[in-house]
Amino acid sequence: MLKLLGAALIISAATAAGWFQAKQYANRPVQIRKLILALRRLQTEIQYGYTPLPEALLRVGEQSGDPIRPIFASAASQMSAPFNYTAKDSLQRALDQEWKGTAMKSAEKDIMSQLSHTLGTSDRQDQFGHLATAVRQLENEEIVAREEQGSYEKMFKSLGLLFGAFIVIILY
Numbered sequence: 001m002l003k004l005l006g007a008a009l010i011i012s013a014a015t016a017a018g019w020f021q022a023k024q025y026a027n028r029p030v031q032i033r034k035l036i037l038a039l040r041r042l043q044t045e046i047q048y049g050y051t052p053l054p055e056a057l058l059r060v061g062e063q064s065g066d067p068i069r070p071i072f073a074s075a076a077s078q079m080s081a082p083f084n085y086t087a088k089d090s091l092q093r094a095l096d097q098e099w100k101g102t103a104m105k106s107a108e109k110d111i112m113s114q115l116s117h118t119l120g121t122s123d124r125q126d127q128f129g130h131l132a133t134a135v136r137q138l139e140n141e142e143i144v145a146r147e148e149q150g151s152y153e154k155m156f157k158s159l160g161l162l163f164g165a166f167i168v169i170i171l172y
Contacts, residue, residue, distance in 0.1 A: 003172060010171070011164035018160015022153045027103035029145040031067060035108065036138045038064040038072060039115075043131045046124055053087055053120050054079040070098040071112075087120025107144075111137045 038060050045056035054076045061072030071094050077083070078090035085093065092113060099109050111134055118130040 007168040007172065010168050011161065014164025014167065015160045018156045018158070018163070021160070022156040024103045025145075025149045025153045025156065028105070029142050029149055031102050031104050032108060032138055032142040032145055034064055034068045035104070035112075036135055036142065038068050039131050039135050039138070043128055043135075046131070047128045050124075067098070067102045070101060071095060074098055088116045091116035091119060107141050108138060111141070 041060045041063060042056055045051040045059060046053070049056070051059065057072045057076035057079070061069045061076060064072060074094035074097055075087075075091045078085045078093055079087060083090070095109055095112055095116070115130060115134045119127060122130075
């Protein structure tokens with residue numbers, strides 16, 4: 001009886017791990033889409049709203065939802081008193097602190113890091129162009145993420161169960 005319970009726990013744990021990994025593949029394209037929408041909102045705030053960057057980042061963050069909201073909210077708060085960091089430093093710090101809460105990979109983080117180097121350093125038109133470039137790059141990453149989701153999501157769900165069964169067979 002105890003062996004049966006142990007086998008069930010091992011299979012359940014391995015299956016849960018597989019489902020968790022599959023969920024990461026499913027969340028990534030959704031989160032990239034949210035990030036794209038947030039950057040488009042930021043474009044609008046900067047280009048047409050003439051909103052100061054810290055306020056624009058805060059508004060975009062509030063509208064974006066988790067896990068994108070903490071990145072923009074953190075960047076906005078670090079640009080304000082008492083920190084008064086530059087746009088580059090505040091966005092970079094926000095990415096370093098908050099990125100682990102997302103399912104996105106380093107490619108998306110690199111795009112945002114590149115954006116941080118140019119954000120707030122030039123006029124509205126130039127910033128609009130840099131944001132548009134980042135959006136195009138993220139759209140390409142979204143396509144890749146959807147392809148990976150199609151390839152790997154089912155595989156990890158199945159592998160979790162199979163790996164659990166394999167461990168049970170080896171142990172018993």
